[in-house]
Amino acid sequence: MRNRIAFESPKKQAIETARTRLLIGGTLMAAAFFVVGARLFELAVFSDNADLRRAASREIARPTTMARADIIDRNGVLLATSLTTPSLFADPRKIADPVDTARRIVDVLPDLSEEVVAARLASGKSFVWLRRNLTPRQQFEVNRLGIPGLDFEREERRVYPHGRLASHIVGFTNVDNVGLAGIEKSMDAAIAGSGTPLRLSIDIRVQQILRQELAGQIEKFKAIGGGAIVLDVETGEIVAMVSLPDFDPNAAGQAPDETRFNRNTLGVYELGSVFKIFNHAIALETGVASFSSRYDATKPIRIARFTISDFHPEKRWLTVPEIFQHSSNIGSAKIALDIGTQVQRSYLGHLGLLRRTSVELPEQAQPIYPAHWREINTMTISYGHGIAVSPLHLVSAVAAVVNGGILRPATLVERNAAQSAGVQVFSAVTSDQMRRLLRLVVETGTGRNADAKGYLVGGKTGTAEKQVNGAYKRNALISSFVGAFPVTAPRFIVYAMLDEPKGIAETFGYATGGWTAAPVVRGVVARMAPLFGIAPLDDAPPEIRRAINVNANAGPAVRSRSHATN
Amino acid sequence: MIRPTSLILMVLTAAAGGALFQIAFEVSELDGDLSQLNRDIRKDREAIHVLRAEWSFLNQPERLEELTRRHLDLLPVSGGQLAGSGAVPVRAQDQEPVTDPLIADTGAAAKPAVLQDTTPKVKPAAPRRTARLSSQTTNRADLVRSFDDVLREAIDTPGSGGAR
Structure with a gap:
């Protein structure tokens, strides 16, 4: 052994080592290519479309689900529904002129106080509420102002289009969308859970x-x-x-007790x-x-x-x-x-x-x-x-x-x-x-x-x-x-x-x-x-x-x- | 010194890389389009949802009745205005047996009524039915409220509105 080593030059030994290492690397690469090739072969030949299906189902317009299902009458007329209402907030750091901005906002939302809004906009925070729960028209008007730094967050509200007509039957919910009276209370779990409209036996015409x-x-x-x-x-x-x-279940909180009887x-x-x-x-x-x-x-x-x-x-x-x-x-x-x-x-x-x-x-x-x-x-x-x-x-x-x-x-x-x-x-x-x-x-x-x-x-x-x-x-x-x-x-x-x-x-x-x-x-x-x-x-x-x-x-x-x- | 094989391989590698990037960009662009479309669909669906609520609101029977009273010369059908086909007399020269099974059936079996018709078929112009309509407890102003007002009322109940 010693003799053989003695005969071989250090240069040759280095080449030997390099070859061995190359062989190992090459083998690994070949194995990797083989795996990739096999996977390609599998996809091309044995594919069962599961991946295609997964790709196709990805985030394709899922239906909007509300926290509470609609309530409809026997003919499908809407008696209670949930609407997402936008709430207006602002990022004061992006507001250049708080006083002018406040004036323009109060122009379209007259129930706000100009001083309060201006003070909030000048606060230097990164987030302040300006007005919770706008109607679609109010949102449109705020958007039309085109003020950068204003934005909306969505919240759900229960709305009863027929108002007092079926008030004792349909009932009403509180602000947290929990049923407090009528069908809204007795079938709360079904309404909150299913997403499919609840069809009542009543006929709104009668x-x-x-x-x-x-x-x-x-x-x-x-x-x-x-x-x-x-x-x-x-x-x-x-x-x-x-x-x-x-x-009126749309304003049930203000209704006198005897009317709810x-x-x-x-x-x-x-x-x-x-x-x-x-x-x-x-x-x-x-x-x-x-x-x-x-x-x-x-x-x-x-x-x-x-x-x-x-x-x-x-x-x-x-x-x-x-x-x-x-x-x-x-x-x-x-x-x-x-x-x-x-x-x-x-x-x-x-x-x-x-x-x-x-x-x-x-x-x-x-x-x-x-x-x-x-x-x-x-x-x-x-x-x-x-x-x-x-x-x-x-x-x-x-x-x-x-x-x-x-x-x-x-x-x-x-x-x-x-x-x-x-x-x-x-x-x-x-x-x-x-x-x-x-x-x-x-x-x-x-x-x-x-x-x-x-x-x-x-x-x-x-x-x-x-x-x-x-x-x-x-x-x-x-x-x-x-x-x-x-x-x-x-x-x-x-x-x-x-x-x-x-x-x-x-x-x-x-x-x-x-x-x-x-x-x-x-x-x-x-x-x-x-x-x-x-x-x-x-x-x-x-x-x-x-x-x-x-x-x-x-x-x-x-x-x-x-x-x-x- | 570059051998021709290496040259070909390098060109192929560059081409493959280029194609990969191209596809990756395309995919991310399509991805963006898709989520934009999804956002649009959601927005439209929400709009439809609001419109359905508004449609139901606009179809309040009381409101329709008021609009009918104001704009149409129509009254609800009364019992006296209805009669079966059997109640219609057959013309003298058509006295032969009626061949239409539908007419023959109703004529023989049901003997529908011809009641005293006290309601005028066409509404006279002057006496509008104000008696019934004015005797309601609902505020007349309810009818001219817009859906927007109702929403505002619904969401302005104490404890729910105002800034937090």
Whole structure:
């Protein structure tokens, strides 16, 4: 070894080393080229387009998603939406002349103070807010000034284009876009999470009709407020729901508390004679009474310290249809005694009148009813006193009476007939009989003011004195009317209620349901029926008469002289 | 001393480098175009969003009703103005069976109503329906507010507006 080294010159040894190093470098380079070549080959030959797809999907116009989804009505009309609003800020270091700039800004945003703006612009900071949340037009005007150093930051705001029209249904949010009332609160998670518009069951056109008709009667009778509902009897969908007075959800913070009160769901009232619908339906369903049964209504009932009397006493024996037609409290109480406390209570429970409704609103009330259901309660509840429910409770239960006996939970979210499973409460026969009785009230009884010509309205009036501090107030009434149309095959329930209407000369001083609320129903039916393609019918032909007449042997249907029985 | 092979390689390398830079610049230019387009699309979509809200605002039923009252001689259809085709009398010489199944059906089955028509078909010029319209609780001024005003109101609620 040593010898060999001795023979080789140092020069040759250096060349040797260089060659070895070159070989290593060359090998590495070759390997690298091989890898690149193999990758090229793979891309060219075995490519599965995954990379192409990735390239194509890169940042191609993603849809703008808002923090909260839109709310739309059943026809797609926008009820609530989120808009990005620009907020104006400035970089004072780029502002050459703060005083002149401030003057020009205040020219287009007159609500700002020139001194404050000038002081901020002269502050020498790198960021100052000038004005939060501009409208598009204000932003345009600021942009038109062309001042360098001004810029906008985007923020989201909830906007309700229809304002107060659906205020109690849609509700509103706070400045942090958290729902505080109505659908905005109850479905907050769904609205904030999904990005797809939430479609409600209401129809903004019917909503407008309902609000206008109700507002007209409230003004006419100087009522302190009112509520009205239109419900689809086949699906339980609420097509329109108005509570007056209402508020503008675009400025909900400034609205007085009483305007935010939803009388239809949060208010519970003793609704009076409209409850006779249930009393009669239970009696017919259980077979306690038939159309030909007769009850003695000659004199008031005295029980304990109460006296049950009729508003306009007939002072004679009445048949079951006549009790309904003349809205006799005495007759109803006697029917209720025959029904019995237990049966009455259980049927009212089946009709959902003893628990909260399942409607998608946070503003809901628990009905008020006696803890110990005595005989006297049974009698007063038969004509709607001693039990307080919300108007929505009543409307859902009346829908069950007229639609063939099936109770479907009321909803504010669009639903089709297949989705609305119901519970059979009454038989189809009872339902048919009740529809005839309801028509009788409108044709010859207390509800004649609800008769929208051609649309066969059937319904029942209700007038109840309000309880104030445990005592009934004579002149403070809850006057209501609940109607179904067309009564031969009902499609909608229309309900109207006025809170403390005052009698006027035109109604001979009366402020009962037949005078105040029934005209609302007439107006709404006449105006909404064409929207839903419901053709007017003549009520004279014999086949229609057969469908709505009360059995002839029920005694003579006496034409009531007064509109204003209870 | 440069051999011809080396020369060719150097030229090729320079060409490849040049082409690479060219492509890189093109890509970054296209990238810029793309993000500009995306910005434009977003801006347009936001504008559409605002316009949809404004469209809904302008279509408030109450506003439409007021505009209709002011500019058109139209009233809502009343029940008395509707009748089925079966209610239309057949001309004397056409007494033969009606061949159109549609007309025959409605005529036989439904017997639609011909109701007393109390509403005039053409609105008389003088008595406008001011009674109903004036009896609303909504402020008339609501109708002449612009969408801009509504937005301003919506975003000026206490606690939300003003500089921070």
